[in-house]
Amino acid sequence: MTARAELAAIADSGAAAFAALRPPLTAEGRAAAVLMLFGKLDDLPADRSAEASVVSRDLDVLLVERASTLRAHPGQIAFPGGRIDPGDASATDAALREAQEETGLDPTGVEVLGALGEVPLERSGHLVTPVLAWWQKPSPVRVVDEAESAAVFRLPVAELLDPANRGVTVIRREGHVWRGPAFLIRTEGGERTLWGFTAMLLDALFDRLGWTEPWDRTRELPLVI
Template identity: 75%
Template sequence: MLFGALDHTPSDRPAAAPGVPRDLDVLLLARATTLRAHAGEVAFPGGRIDPGDVDAVAAALREAQEETGLDPAGVEVLGTLPAVPLAFSNHLVRPVIGWWRDPSPIRVVDEHESAAVFRVPVADLLDPANRGVTVIRRSGQEWRGPAFTIEADGDEHLVWGFTAMLLDALFDRLGWTEPWDREREIPLPS
């Protein structure tokens, strides 16, 4: 999870929580629709640890550069969160949190991996009007998770699943979460 300060287009809306500047943002990407897993979903940059990576931090910085073109030298790593198991894809994810102290240009580097790369104001993610839940119903089971609707580069995106769970948990932990309608269902893209 890479946070920075927007150099343009801050949120039109101030966050209700004190200490959340209108220009605080998070780097996200829309995965390519041709991928086998999580196609078209909005996610943080990241991926597997390669043999040449020293640790999860090195892997996160390498993946962010490969997926978004950012210069890792401008990132101050703040730390890692405890590993989170993803039952659906059978992965163990160790989130890395960074401050983008010296933002560099970003872009889609490989269209086979990413469809779009964008920075989203945190205040927009905290806006109750942009919050809801996604619901997956399968075989008589129901899974509900937090979701965010965002606009980036003129397109509307849905942040859900693992990415939304991490953002939701982090905002809760920091005391930034504003009251939102936890019964509002946002349909998943088909």
């Protein structure tokens, strides 16, 4: 089965895909959407042998680095996305609009596979709908608005799945400890840690797809907040 077909099968499950990521919000969440866009996005395959990975070396996922001046999640690596505006017909429309505004992609080349159900983001009070998609006809991407994004990344999935790039981040605040999955990524700006909500979505998706390789869940990765 191709990666696209596997992703489409997950999309068919709809809200069940991220059921485990739904702790209750303490207040009504503000509606938002993110675009989880996969495909062959460039001509740079993963720096990993084909035999070592469960996915093709040329399978990528589109991510952005949020501007450091943003109030919510500054500087973090994330999926393109944002709040659902009154003019958006659906979460899917919002995800595509935000992705176009942030990366300049042509939405007509994106095949939407399906929305995966709302996931609460407790810290910022959002109720986020992940929209799973396949880039049928890739178009150039770039930073469109520096007030929103600092960089655009097309990351090989095989490298994200590499156990050498897996770990957890740990946040200790006021007697509470939060642990979550994380990924080491390498970009033109150097090595970074992908963590938080985006890492949780990727981790859960990889588990549902059966792509996850055994990794050290006690390994702590560096975190800069």
